[in-house]
Amino acid sequence: MAVRDALLALLAAGPGYGFQLHGDLAERTGGRRDVNVGQSYATLERLGKQGLVESAGATDDGLPLYRATKAGTAATSAWFAGTDASGSDAWDETVDRVLVAASLPSVEVGPVVAAERLRWQERAVEASARAVVDGEHDPAAGASVRLAALAAAAEAARAHAALAWLDEVAAITGRHDLAFAPRMERPRRGRRPSARPAEPESLAAESGEAQASAEA
Structure with a gap:
């Protein structure tokens, strides 16, 4: 980090x-x-x-x-x-990267936020797919399969939360100069x-x- x-x-x-x-x-x-x-x-x-x-x-x-x-x-x-x-933790890296970029006059924060959004969208799609494929809705799935699905669902939830935060960053930096x-x-x-x-x-x-x- x-x-x-x-x-x-x-x-x-x-x-x-x-x-x-x-x-x-x-x-x-x-x-x-x-x-x-x-x-x-x-x-x-x-x-x-x-x-x-x-x-x-x-x-x-x-x-x-x-x-x-x-x-x-x-x-x-x-x-x-x-x-x-x-x-490093992806979420910690995203938050620090975006906040520092927004605060520095020499850095354009828009592309940083856009790139972070793309990465979290990919993580959300990948984790959501694993949550289903690994047996979230399969009645015959065992405990280990369901636990893996729950872990994937948690990853998907965090990715969606990250996307919501990035939307908020884009809205605020669009109205205010934080540098x-x-x-x-x-x-x-x-x-x-x-x-x-x-x-x-x-x-x-x-x-x-x-x-x-x-x-x-």
Whole structure:
């Protein structure tokens, strides 16, 4: 997921520093991704080691800035196009992807919603077919067959709920612009200015100070 892909999407839209990105992630996902600040920093460090994030200098007061590399920008494009993280939940991926897309001025949310709708329509059709074929209406079906049918029916119900939510998103984004620029306000306490911008591997120090700021 989603925390990794969403943070990378924020950096693909423009440079940012750790604590700002942490708050931006929570705001752009409607509060559903209000993760521990340490997780945000650890994710940024992993992205740096994977070659998806690099140093972008520092703010005027010395906070290290990060940006997406070309590989990171390509990964973000793939995520918005519908590539889910390995082992991720399809519903979580959809919600995070759509909310982040709607909040970023650089992303057109309409195609993202349309692609998600197509995927959930396919899931609904496939699950509904299994719910019938696996014996939902067969009097001779055994318990295991009926349980499988119920599981498929649950998948179909979730797919239809996802489609209803996507319709609501389309209606709201058609009436309101939900996109906003990154907020670059500095936390109350932050990293001391340094002569050399930190690399992604140096996030631990900033993380500790940002954690102290969050707890102050």
